[in-house]
Amino acid sequence: MKRREFLKSLAATGVAASVGGALPRSASARKKIDLGEIKSVKIDVLTETSWFDNDNLKKHMLDYGGAMTNQYSIPWDWDNAGGYAALLTVTTLEGKKRKFLLDSGWNNDWMDYIWEMNNIPAMLKSGEIEFMVLSHWHLDHYWGIESTLKHNPNITLYAPKTHYPEDMQLLKGAHLTAKNKEGQDIHVCKNDHPHTGKLVLTDPDGDKGDGIYRLMPGVATRMFDVPILLRVRGENVLYFNVKDKGIVTVTGCCHPGVLSLFSYARKNFKGYQPYGCYGGLHITLFETWDPKFDDIIKGVKAFKIQKLACNHCTGWIWAEKAAAAGVPVVKGTNKYKSYKRQSSVATASNAFLTNGDSVVF
Amino acid sequence: MDNGFFSHSYPIGGRGVMNELMDSDKKFNYLFGLINLVVIFCIVWLLWYVFMNPNAVMKLYTPMYGFSLVVAFITAIVLIHQVADDYPFAKGGSGGSGLFQRGILLTIVAFILMLFLVYVFFWNFIGKFGIAYFSPQSIIASGGIGAEIFVARENASTAIVYYCTAFLWIALFWTVGFKNWPWQDASRGVRAASKLFTILFFVSIVYAVMFHPHVCSLFYPAQVKAGVDPWWADFIGTGSAFFSLGLVLCSLFWIIVSEFLWEGYPWKLMDKNDEGTFIKGLVTFCVTLVLGAITLYVLLQIMNIFWDEAFMGGQYTDGPDFRCIHAAEISGFFVLAAFILKNYFNNYPNVGGLWLRAVLRTLIAIAGGMLFYGFYYSPAANFFLSKVPGFAQPADTSLVWTILFLSVIMVQVDFFEGWPLRQNVVSAKNAKAVSGQTAEEMG
Numbered sequence: 001m002k003r004r005e006f007l008k009s010l011a012a013t014g015v016a017a018s019v020g021g022a023l024p025r026s027a028s029a030r031k032k033i034d035l036g037e038i039k040s041v042k043i044d045v046l047t048e049t050s051w052f053d054n055d056n057l058k059k060h061m062l063d064y065g066g067a068m069t070n071q072y073s074i075p076w077d078w079d080n081a082g083g084y085a086a087l088l089t090v091t092t093l094e095g096k097k098r099k100f101l102l103d104s105g106w107n108n109d110w111m112d113y114i115w116e117m118n119n120i121p122a123m124l125k126s127g128e129i130e131f132m133v134l135s136h137w138h139l140d141h142y143w144g145i146e147s148t149l150k151h152n153p154n155i156t157l158y159a160p161k162t163h164y165p166e167d168m169q170l171l172k173g174a175h176l177t178a179k180n181k182e183g184q185d186i187h188v189c190k191n192d193h194p195h196t197g198k199l200v201l202t203d204p205d206g207d208k209g210d211g212i213y214r215l216m217p218g219v220a221t222r223m224f225d226v227p228i229l230l231r232v233r234g235e236n237v238l239y240f241n242v243k244d245k246g247i248v249t250v251t252g253c254c255h256p257g258v259l260s261l262f263s264y265a266r267k268n269f270k271g272y273q274p275y276g277c278y279g280g281l282h283i284t285l286f287e288t289w290d291p292k293f294d295d296i297i298k299g300v301k302a303f304k305i306q307k308l309a310c311n312h313c314t315g316w317i318w319a320e321k322a323a324a325a326g327v328p329v330v331k332g333t334n335k336y337k338s339y340k341r342q343s344s345v346a347t348a349s350n351a352f353l354t355n356g357d358s359v360v361f
Numbered sequence: 362m363d364n365g366f367f368s369h370s371y372p373i374g375g376r377g378v379m380n381e382l383m384d385s386d387k388k389f390n391y392l393f394g395l396i397n398l399v400v401i402f403c404i405v406w407l408l409w410y411v412f413m414n415p416n417a418v419m420k421l422y423t424p425m426y427g428f429s430l431v432v433a434f435i436t437a438i439v440l441i442h443q444v445a446d447d448y449p450f451a452k453g454g455s456g457g458s459g460l461f462q463r464g465i466l467l468t469i470v471a472f473i474l475m476l477f478l479v480y481v482f483f484w485n486f487i488g489k490f491g492i493a494y495f496s497p498q499s500i501i502a503s504g505g506i507g508a509e510i511f512v513a514r515e516n517a518s519t520a521i522v523y524y525c526t527a528f529l530w531i532a533l534f535w536t537v538g539f540k541n542w543p544w545q546d547a548s549r550g551v552r553a554a555s556k557l558f559t560i561l562f563f564v565s566i567v568y569a570v571m572f573h574p575h576v577c578s579l580f581y582p583a584q585v586k587a588g589v590d591p592w593w594a595d596f597i598g599t600g601s602a603f604f605s606l607g608l609v610l611c612s613l614f615w616i617i618v619s620e621f622l623w624e625g626y627p628w629k630l631m632d633k634n635d636e637g638t639f640i641k642g643l644v645t646f647c648v649t650l651v652l653g654a655i656t657l658y659v660l661l662q663i664m665n666i667f668w669d670e671a672f673m674g675g676q677y678t679d680g681p682d683f684r685c686i687h688a689a690e691i692s693g694f695f696v697l698a699a700f701i702l703k704n705y706f707n708n709y710p711n712v713g714g715l716w717l718r719a720v721l722r723t724l725i726a727i728a729g730g731m732l733f734y735g736f737y738y739s740p741a742a743n744f745f746l747s748k749v750p751g752f753a754q755p756a757d758t759s760l761v762w763t764i765l766f767l768s769v770i771m772v773q774v775d776f777f778e779g780w781p782l783r784q785n786v787v788s789a790k791n792a793k794a795v796s797g798q799t800a801e802e803m804g
Contacts, residue, residue: 054509058509058510059510061511062423062510062514064420065415066415066422066424066426066511066756067424067756068415069416069420070415070416226677227749227751227752227754227757228754229756231415231749232749233749233750257677259675260675260676260679263672284581286511288516288581289579291578291591291600291601292676292680292682294578295599295673295674295681295682296674297674298674299673299674302673302674303674
């Protein structure tokens with residue numbers, strides 16, 4: 001270990017000093033972090049259907065430059081837009097219930113509909129929802145921010161520091177458009193309620209230089225500075241330390257990779273035990289396949305994750321294949337069928353925890 | 362015989378020869394070489410902006426679609442110049458007023474050949490009448506999950522990238538190892554056709570074994586009757602053929618370095634009448650493959666120092682698949698630096714014994730490669746290439762930019778014979794002394 005740390009620091013310092021920018025950082029040995037503990041965490045799936053038709057979304061990406069292009073320059077089909085958001089209820093060791101939001105979806109109309117169904121406006125206004133964590137700046141997690149801010153513009157918001165100018169424009173109030181092939185301006189997102197609360201821009205250093213932001217005892221968020229599709233960078237990941245059970249990760253899209261999250265926890269958190277995960281896991285999001293997705297199934301089993309609740313960009317194929325391979329996938333219900341719209345790729349397997357479902361760790 | 366970027370202008374041994382090399386250093390205009398390089402960089406920047414930049418004009422960098430076009434273009438260049446020896450066009454090397462027109466003609470032919478390879482040969486012949494996954498339309502027509510134009514085009518493009526990679530490896534190795542053996546006495550046309558079909562035979566074997574299993578796994582369910590499970594998965598930690606890409610690029614590095622920077626040695630010791638032999642080819646292939654495997658291993662170990670060990674199922678820098686393609690990308694930067702040193706800086710330095718020159722040039726190429734590495738992952742590249750900062754972005758690989766850069770260099774060196782920067786390292790008299798042929802005999 002000592003020789004490796006010496007070489008790491010030598011090499012990384014030299015390279016970083018000469019070039020700067022996003023270069024591999026020296027993973028210097030850290031003192032393990034005591035996260036604290038909670039009794040449990042309940043996750044209500046407010047909406048995981050970021051879009052309803054995969055082919056529609058992919059066609060827009062194809063027509064306007066592919067996966068590397070700027071998301072704000074694509075005139076997305078508003079009618080295909082939904083959003084991703086979850087309500088997290090933490091039960092502390094003292095038995096107190098504390099709530100916060102993860103993400104605010106995409107289409108304002110859809111998000112207003114979802115919010116009304118789940119009594120979110122009242123909880124925002126009363127302060128029962130204490131703060132919001134924005135996982136990352138992708139359109140389906142962020143562009144519906146107005147639906148949250150209209151009920152509490154003063155809410156504390158944790159968001160990755162690696163934003164682009166349009167992200168801040170929207171947060172401060174804006175109407176943004178993109179040009180279609182005919183040169184017409186098409187509405188892509190809007191917010192008429194500027195954020196006036198505390199904005200915590202998260203970076204990989206954390207609030208005390210140890211890599212995490214402490215949200216409450218037993219709950220933390222860490223920003224993984226990874227380059228993502230559609231000109232986005234960085235994702236906040238939530239960690240919960242459930243007493244006598246272990247670490248639970250909660251993600252919007254899990255772009256860094258679910259096993260990387262557990263690897264990070266294993267190296268940095270005191271008393272680490274793998275327990276579970278919830279959220280989008282960004283694997284077969286377009287219902288395709290690649291050998292590395294089989295690798296992830298093998299890896300999940302090797303990491304001994306005991307409860308895997310997934311949805312959104314995980315991909316139904318992966319969830320079904322993982323369940324068939326013996327991964328402990330938490331099954332959802334058919335409650336999503338009572339919503340006014342459903343995803344075109346939902347199957348009868350219930351391998352996803354989807355709209356209206358919940359899970360307790 | 363002048364093989365463009367594979368030309369050897371270095372006589373063998375002797376103090377008189379050494380003085381000749383040192384004189385070449387003095388005569389070579391390094392400033393002009395630097396200016397030429399800057400101009401080439403600007404051309405590459407413009408081409409990237411027009412064709413690849415995800416926020417500019419054609420936005421072909423999706424990434425695999427643009428990748429397939431760039432690889433097909435460099436394949437076309439290699440096919441025309443290295444394999445076919447410019448047949449049926451007049452051979453180069455004579456300079457003269459027709460040089461520019463010849464360069465334009467060959468560039469256009471290479472461009473058309475690229476379009477033919479992708480849109481006709483793969484998309485509408487092989488993919489339509491043979492192996493469906495080479496054609497986006499065939500993938501869509503077969504139906505099933507994920508069979509829509511975006512993913513279908515990416516998957517077809519992946520297969521094309523892999524096939525062209527196998528071709529580049531075998532074709533470039535053949536040029537170094539076998540040269541024109543066993544057709545050295547045949548006519549240009551016979552030699553071109555024979556080399557092409559023989560190379561394609563071996564390319565098909567390489568592709569089938571090293572890449573096809575991965576492509577079969579890009580579909581759900583995996584095409585298990587058509588392709589075995591990736592056989593490398595257990596020992597490398599991923600079923601992705603990025604492993605094969607890493608191995609091929611690392612091997613190509615040694616092929617290029619030995620030919621450019623080591624003046625063809627040590628393989629040249631096995632030449633017979635200045636042509637390759639079976640033994641030379643076999644030894645070249647085996648040794649560069651072993652060196653490539655060692656290089657891949659070393660690069661993976663170095664990455665472990667920076668990023669800790671990768672693990673199966675890991676993503677981004679934790680992914681074994683990323684580590685393998687990153688090794689390919691690093692080798693690509695080294696190859697680019699070797700090309701630039703050879704063609705724009707007179708293969709500096711030209712001093713001392715061969716081993717000293719070889720070691721110094723290799724170190725310079727590696728250092729140059731690391732400069733390109735630093736550039737690609739610096740804020741400067743975010744400006745020039747419109748990419749998001751950071752490593753292992755799933756839709757990004759530096760190989761696309763590197764290969765585009767190499768293509769432009771090869772167009773200048775092979776098609777335009779280095780115009781306007783001509784390398785005259787040896788006089789015509791010495792060229793005759795080396796090859797034993799007159800200028801007319803060289804064709």
